[in-house]
Amino acid sequence: MTTPTLSDSGTVNATIAFANNEHSVTVHGYAPSAPPATASDGSVGSVSYSSSTHLFSVTGNVGSDHNATITLK
Secondary structure, eight states: OEEEEEEESSSEEEEEEOOTTOOEEEEEEEOSSOOOEEEEESEEOOOEEOTTTOEEEEEEEOOGGGEEEEEEO
């Protein structure tokens, strides 16, 4: 898995490139509140968030051409 594009302007946009045998990746981060996650290519699971540590995780799943494009707001 590689991240060929990543931007953060208050909203994180990431394109994730998967190897042929990869189907998902878990993204971890810090946020003041649980960030909504969406995918414009591939799909995302539910966001897991700890209000005491402010850490979150979400699974991104492969889409077309072995890529996923996810957004965290």
